[in-house]
Amino acid sequence: MAEIRIKNLHKEFGVGEDKVVALEDVNLDITGHSFVSIVGPSGCGKSTLLNILTGIETPTSGTVAITSDGHVAAPGYVFQAARLLPWRTVTDNLMFVQEDRSEDTRKRCQRYLEMVQLGDKGTKFPGELSGGMQQRVGIARAFSIEPDVLFMDEPFSHLDAITARALRRELHHMWDETKKMVVFVTHDVGEAVELSNRILVFAKGGRLEDDIQIDLPFPRDPADDEVAVAKAHVLRKFEELDLLAS
Amino acid sequence: MTVTETRPGTAGSQPAPNPGQRLISLPAKIAKSPHLARVLFPIALFAVWELSLIAVEEVWPFAVDVLPTPSEVGGFMWDEFITDTLARKNLYETFFISLRRLLSGFAIAMVLGTALGLAMGLSRATNAFCHDWTMAILAMPALAWALFNSIIFGFDDRGPILTVILAGIPFVIVNVREGVRNTPRELFDMARSFQVPQSKVIRHVLVPSLMPFMFAAARYCFSIGWKGLVIAEVFGGQDGAGWTIKFWYDAHRAHGVVGYAAFFVIFAILFERLVFEPISRRAFRWRPQLQTEVVEEAFGEHHEHYGEEETARHG
Numbered sequence: 001m002a003e004i005r006i007k008n009l010h011k012e013f014g015v016g017e018d019k020v021v022a023l024e025d026v027n028l029d030i031t032g033h034s035f036v037s038i039v040g041p042s043g044c045g046k047s048t049l050l051n052i053l054t055g056i057e058t059p060t061s062g063t064v065a066i067t068s069d070g071h072v073a074a075p076g077y078v079f080q081a082a083r084l085l086p087w088r089t090v091t092d093n094l095m096f097v098q099e100d101r102s103e104d105t106r107k108r109c110q111r112y113l114e115m116v117q118l119g120d121k122g123t124k125f126p127g128e129l130s131g132g133m134q135q136r137v138g139i140a141r142a143f144s145i146e147p148d149v150l151f152m153d154e155p156f157s158h159l160d161a162i163t164a165r166a167l168r169r170e171l172h173h174m175w176d177e178t179k180k181m182v183v184f185v186t187h188d189v190g191e192a193v194e195l196s197n198r199i200l201v202f203a204k205g206g207r208l209e210d211d212i213q214i215d216l217p218f219p220r221d222p223a224d225d226e227v228a229v230a231k232a233h234v235l236r237k238f239e240e241l242d243l244l245a246s
Numbered sequence: 247m248t249v250t251e252t253r254p255g256t257a258g259s260q261p262a263p264n265p266g267q268r269l270i271s272l273p274a275k276i277a278k279s280p281h282l283a284r285v286l287f288p289i290a291l292f293a294v295w296e297l298s299l300i301a302v303e304e305v306w307p308f309a310v311d312v313l314p315t316p317s318e319v320g321g322f323m324w325d326e327f328i329t330d331t332l333a334r335k336n337l338y339e340t341f342f343i344s345l346r347r348l349l350s351g352f353a354i355a356m357v358l359g360t361a362l363g364l365a366m367g368l369s370r371a372t373n374a375f376c377h378d379w380t381m382a383i384l385a386m387p388a389l390a391w392a393l394f395n396s397i398i399f400g401f402d403d404r405g406p407i408l409t410v411i412l413a414g415i416p417f418v419i420v421n422v423r424e425g426v427r428n429t430p431r432e433l434f435d436m437a438r439s440f441q442v443p444q445s446k447v448i449r450h451v452l453v454p455s456l457m458p459f460m461f462a463a464a465r466y467c468f469s470i471g472w473k474g475l476v477i478a479e480v481f482g483g484q485d486g487a488g489w490t491i492k493f494w495y496d497a498h499r500a501h502g503v504v505g506y507a508a509f510f511v512i513f514a515i516l517f518e519r520l521v522f523e524p525i526s527r528r529a530f531r532w533r534p535q536l537q538t539e540v541v542e543e544a545f546g547e548h549h550e551h552y553g554e555e556e557t558a559r560h561g
Contacts, residue, residue, distance in 0.1 A: 054439040075439070083436040087454040087532045096450055097440040125532040145440065 002068045002148040002181040004030040004053070009062035011048055011206065022048040023206035026062070030183065030198075035175055037184045037192035038200045039234070045206030046185045050153050053183065068148035076147030076180075078155045082138035084126040090137050091122035094144045112140040115174055132163035139167070143174060150175075152184045156191065168195060172219060189238070193231045194220050201237060209241050292316050314501035322505040333493050335485055341513060344487040347403055348468075348475050351410025355467050358411070359418025360460070366419065367426025376419070384416035388474035396482025406478040406486065413474030414467030421466070425459030457529055465522060472514060487513075 011023040023045040030036050038046045051057040052064060054077055066073045084093045094109035095101060113119050116136040126134050135155060142150055152171075156164035172195060175182050186192050192199050193214060201210040212234060220227045276282060295316050302313065329336040335343070366373040366380075391412045395405035429452060437447045479488025487510060494502025 056435050056439055077436070077439040079432070079436065081432070083432050085433060085450060085454070087457075087530075088450065096437075096446070097442060127532060127534040141440075151439075 001032050002066070002073050003032075004028070004149065004181075004183070005063075005065045005067075007063045009049075009052070009064060010060050011045070011052060011057070012060045021205055023052075023059075026206070026208050028200070028208065030181065033179045033181060034198055035172075035182045035184065035196045036198045036200060037186055037196040038202060039186055039189060039192050040202030040209075041204060042187065044202040044204050046187075046202055047153055048206070049202075050151050050183070050185050053149075054151055066149060073148035074145065076142035076145055076150045078135075078138050078142045078150065078152040080154045080157060082126070082131075082134040084134055084137055084141075086126050089123050089125055090118065090129070093126070093137060094141050097141055097145055108146075109140075109144045112144040113137075115143070115177075116140045116170060130163075132159050132167065135159060135167060136170070139171060139174070143178065143180075146178075147180065149181045149183065152182060154186055155184075157187070164191075169219065171195070176218065189234050190222055190231050193227055193234060194222055199234060201234070201241065203241055210237050212237065312500060314504050318501040319505045319508065322499075322501045323508060326505065326509070332497070333490050335490070337509065340485065340487055340490050341509070343485050344475060344479065347406045347479075347486065348410055348472055350403075351407040351475070352414060352464075352468055352471055354407075355411045355414040355418055355471065356464060359415045359463065359467070360422050362415075363419045363422025363463075364426060367423040373423065380416050380419050383412060384420070386412070388413045388470070388477050391474060392478035392481050395478060399482065401482055401484045405482040406475050406488075409474045409478035410471035414471035417466035417470060418463040421459045421463035422456065425456040428459075429455050461522075461526055461529070465518075468517070468522075469514065472510075476510065 006026055006028040009023055009026040009028075011021075013020045013022055026049065038049065040046055048057065052059050053066065054075055066075065068074070084090075085096060088096060090113065091106070091109060094113065095106065098105045098109070110119065110122065113122055116139055118133060118136055118140065121129065121133065121137075126137065129137070135158075138155065142152075155171075156167055159167065168191065171182075184192070184195060197214055199210075199212040199214060200208060201212065203209045214230050216226055216230060222228070222231075299313055299315060325331065326337040329338070331337065333340070362376060362380075366376050388409060391409045392405070395408045395412075399405040399408070433451050433455070434447065437451055475486075476488035476491070479486040480492045483489040487506070491503055491506040491510075494506060
């Protein structure tokens with residue numbers, strides 16, 4: 001079972017007068033098959049936290065431990081833009097992040113492509129696919145390494161509303177089927193409420209301000225009263241914390 | 247709130263074009279076709295050539311002894327083509343010699359230029375040290391290199407080869423350096439977050455991202471190197487294409503000079519079509535084909551077609 005333990009995490013950029021605090025004394029535990037959304041206004045340190053969790057950036061102070069059954073956990077990452085290699089085919093993009101090129105690995109990649117409904121697009125180049133399809137490939141790539149934890153940085157923010165909704169459903173289905181832990185960064189409260197069983201609210205200056213549990217059954221329809229009430233509840237928290245203006 | 251649905255095709259749709267309109271637009275389409283324009287170009291060229299000869303002859307009757315006619319040039323080129331020549335070496339031997347020199351210089355310029363461009367792109371100190379030197383070599387005319395090298399090396403292969411290297415290498419250096427500076431950082435971050443080994447990142451991310459810059463470098467190096475080579479052969483060669491055009495010049499055969507110049511052009515076009523284009527098509531087959539059409543035809547009918555196809559592709 002995957003676990004993330006963050007203790008006294010602090011991150012600064014720049015020095016002297018240019019110093020900017022991106023994350024301030026963050027303490028956090030996430031365990032098991034959870035879908036955790038990190039929400040907050042622009043510049044609240046959401047993406048910085050994700051970059052530290054995935055090793056792209058290092059913390060100024062504090063510790064981050066990501067483990068699975070006592071071992072270092074394998075992370076997967078879905079980015080805001082799909083970040084596919086444009087010169088490799090869809091299948092080769094999945095194979096690029098694999099440890100080996102065996103037939104079993106290739107079959108596994110094909111299975112995840114089928115899960116995102118792109119089983120017949122393996123020989124296409126990313127430039128031949130729409131934005132939604134490219135993001136699907138990004139999701140399949142992240143799942144294909146069978147990570148213990150999946151990090152997602154506003155993966156649907158560049159897509160139109162209909163495509164984003166379809167992909168949210170697919171993502172939820174895959175999360176449910178694979179029993180992975182997902183840490184999902186978004187600025188869309190409705191998206192967070194639809195997908196997550198836990199929402200972490202960050203404020204400007206990188207402070208973790210609130211930790212909200214959403215105990216509603218899945219799949220959730222944004223039009224349902226209970227989902228709308230939960231969304232209103234999170235937005236009220238935003239209002240209390242004076243985050244809406246920013 | 248009221249929601250009103252309108253089925254597509256029932257309101258506000260455009261009337262279908264009648265078949266007559268299509269027939270009328272066919273000649274217009276042929277007139278706009280790039281193939282027709284391509285065929286018309288040499289015809290127009292020969293017409294202008296002949297007409298200007300007639301016009302010049304009216305003013306200066308002796309011009310007919312100096313200026314070559316298209317038929318004279320054509321006849322000369324045909325004789326050369328069937329190896330019936332007065333020059334010491336026939337067309338094929340001549341171009342083989344020049345091609346050997348060109349490829350030697352080109353290969354050395356590409357290897358050295360790539361290494362220097364990589365170093366300059368990766369290290370600010372190296373870039374600061376080499377930048378002015380590169381600009382100086384870039385500013386030097388090929389003619390100066392040709393003269394300088396013929397003085398130093400005399401009439402063997404080294405002078406023309408070194409001229410090709412010096413004429414082409416600054417373009418390779420600058421292009422590769424810009425390629426390194428424009429490498430896609432987000433793809434490197436992606437590879438790092440998936441813990442992809444460094445050697446694999448170099449092979450699958452760095453090298454392919456440099457390819458468009460390498461291709462631009464190769465094309466520049468080849469064409470600039472070719473021009474440099476011809477000049478070097480004029481001054482410091484005993485054979486080769488440059489030497490042969492000077493041979494016809496010394497023999498006061500204007501049709502020979504023009505005909506040989508035409509061979510240079512044909513050679514460069516054939517090399518582009520038979521070597522660079524197929525390699526480029528293969529190396530960049532991942533690029534959406536429609537992109538170039540959009541650039542070329544952005545204000546014409548193709549723009550609309552592109553939009554339709556885009557919609558079809560992206561569903």
